[in-house]
Amino acid sequence: MPRSAGFGPVVVLLVCVLAGCDGGVRGVAGAPGVRDPYFPKSGNGGYDVTHYGLTLDYEPRTRRLVGKAEIRARAEKDLSAFNLDLKGMGVRSVEVEGKPARFNRSGDHELTVRPRDDLGGGDVFVAVVRYSGVPEVITDPDGSEEGWLPTEDGALGLGEPTGSMAWFPGNHHPGDKASYDISIAVPEGLEAVSNGELRRKTVKGGRAVFDWHVPEPMASYVAVMAVGKFGIRRSEAGGLPVYVAVDPQEAAASGAVLGRIPEVVEWAELNFGPYPFSSTGAIVERENDAGYALETQNRPVFPGVPGVELLVHELVHQWYGNSVTPRSWRDMWLNEGFATYAEWLWGEDHGGDSVQDVFDALYEGDYFDKKADNDAVWDFPPARPPSAARISDSPVYERGAMVLHKIRQTVGDELFHDILRGWATTRRHGNADTDDFTAYVEKKAPDEDFSGIWEDWLYGEGRPAAR
Structure with a gap:
């Protein structure tokens, strides 16, 4: 078709103004919640997290946590901005794909990130959030407490249903599961117990660093971090590593029931199929350190010595709740x-x-x-x-x-x-x-x-x- 004399450049300019001719993606902001029927503001729309890399440093004396979260995700549509759930902590900087990103805080826990370049649907990207502060204790609608619970000798991070946003930024809804690497530095002499398998422990300059790896998908509400003076017991259940951390005050009374973990796992496999994760175990805190037991992935948390029925309940959650x-x-x-x-x-x-x-x-x-x-x-x-x-x-x-x-x-x-x-x-x-x-x-x-x-x-x- 012949070009119309006199109007070509004007038309092209008008189209560029309306549609954008800079070659970039024209995205929209991801939703600040996933409209869960009970927690509508939890989670975030527009992307799916595949991996969290958390690098933490905790000082129990001041209760201060310094963190860096590397979040690998896939954009589910063209995005000009996306949200993360993070409550209370101060954010120092955010990067997306290695470039500084603008960010702002709004509402109770929304961290809105605006990358320098829009993200295209299907793109895999890495966001890095550096943050610090004193993590909060969160009170649930039913009155129970979660989040980051200070204990006499450390802290206990629990997440059901929304507590994990107190200690790391993320897409905190059970519908978005991811693998994890969690590294935490604490004062030498303390243990730091999390999910998955302990890859290594190093001590330098009075700080002990624990590196945990979670290869299987995990919902953030069953992530755990327990810092304190624990006795550590390692064993096996049919070749499956068993890692148990027990507060010294609970050690004598808990030995018999925790010794039944291999028996419970074997019984559960007969009834429910192969154990879905690469390790199992338990964390036993003091009785008043939490108001409930919780099926945190790989190793449930118990406030005080559990009975065998409670042990069964929380271990079977590894199939129903943590895997499914x-x-x-x-x-x-x-x-x-x-x-x-x-x-x-x-x-x-x-x-x-x-x-x-x-x-x-x-x-x-x-x-x-x-x-x-x-x-x-x-x-x-x-x-x-x-x-x-x-x-x-x-x-x-x-x-x-x-x-x-x-x-x-x-x-x-x-x-x-x-x-x-x-x-x-x-x-x-x-x-x-x-x-x-x-x-x-x-x-x-x-x-x-x-x-x-x-x-x-x-x-x-x-x-x-x-x-």
């Missing part, structure tokens, strides 16, 4: 219902009540000592907690486990066993929601009708009628 991770916080029953059912199975296999006896006691209101606790099982459906403050309440645990037993009653022991193992295997190191699970069960038993279980036990209000 909920897509959103609404799906917590897929963690807690499974781990609670594992406690019942352990009892059934080790001379205790049968699972059916436990189910009947809960249904009849005879399980707990207090009537209020028995009534609380029916407060809401396990798949629909009414608020963020209720995602760890009894219906998520006990009634969630009862849903699993209703499936067992329907399909029989052999197929139920296949469902437990198959679910853990099919979704290994991934994310899943309730719809994924119900579809999986229906596929495994296509001749059965599960609609009553889903309607009455999983989503129904109140105590279902006996059938």
